[in-house]
Amino acid sequence: MTEEFKAPPQASVEPEATNAPTEAEARDAMGFEVADDSKIAHLDFLTALILIGVSIAVIITSIGYWQRQKLPFYESAGFMPILISGGLLIMAVRLLRESMKHGRVPAFMARLKDSAVAMTKSSQVHRAIVGLVIFGFYVFFLLGRLPFWLGSFLALGAVLVFVRYDGTLKTAIKMIVIAALCVAGIVSLFQYAFTVPMP
Numbered sequence: 001m002t003e004e005f006k007a008p009p010q011a012s013v014e015p016e017a018t019n020a021p022t023e024a025e026a027r028d029a030m031g032f033e034v035a036d037d038s039k040i041a042h043l044d045f046l047t048a049l050i051l052i053g054v055s056i057a058v059i060i061t062s063i064g065y066w067q068r069q070k071l072p073f074y075e076s077a078g079f080m081p082i083l084i085s086g087g088l089l090i091m092a093v094r095l096l097r098e099s100m101k102h103g104r105v106p107a108f109m110a111r112l113k114d115s116a117v118a119m120t121k122s123s124q125v126h127r128a129i130v131g132l133v134i135f136g137f138y139v140f141f142l143l144g145r146l147p148f149w150l151g152s153f154l155a156l157g158a159v160l161v162f163v164r165y166d167g168t169l170k171t172a173i174k175m176i177v178i179a180a181l182c183v184a185g186i187v188s189l190f191q192y193a194f195t196v197p198m199p
Helices: 041-069 079-100 105-114 116-120 123-142 148-164 169-193
Strands: none
Touching: 041 079, 041 105, 041 123, 105 116, 123 148, 148 169
16 A cells, blocks of 8 residues: 655744834834925925024014013013014924935925825815914914913914814814913913013
8 A cells, every 4th residue: 555645734934024113112101103304395495494484474573573672571461472483483493404404505405396286186285384384373363462371272273273173173172272371371471471572
């Protein structure tokens, strides 16, 4: 009697390892998705230029407040806007420098031109523009006409609700509470702790 031939067991073949990033590698320690900076460098470049322009405009306007009031700088209505805009200007310049590591101005301008149509259709771009409009309205119309805490709360609350609103009342209330706490912290710190008058 012949023995039945049995094929040797085949070794399991493990899938070939790839260098593609896994879900864990595509997110940072806080769980946020990590974006490729080189792909959005032209958008960072444009954002930095806009923020630099807004910061300089606010600083110039605030210096005018200081000169018209004829008070010491730290007591004038322009002190806080200059302080905040100065910090924003520093961060915008830092963003501009980081974006320039991934390309040059002609390349950025070409990429911005190519993506202009897509940007005008993007909901994220629409939200960013509306946010800038709200802050511009706050700086040039609300400051000086309303109490600082009220104008700041209305502007910050509007931006947070608009950017983060997902259709639920819970999120809207959460954003409003965050805006109130931020404004209360700023007023408490500067007006009462440091006795700096609010604009």
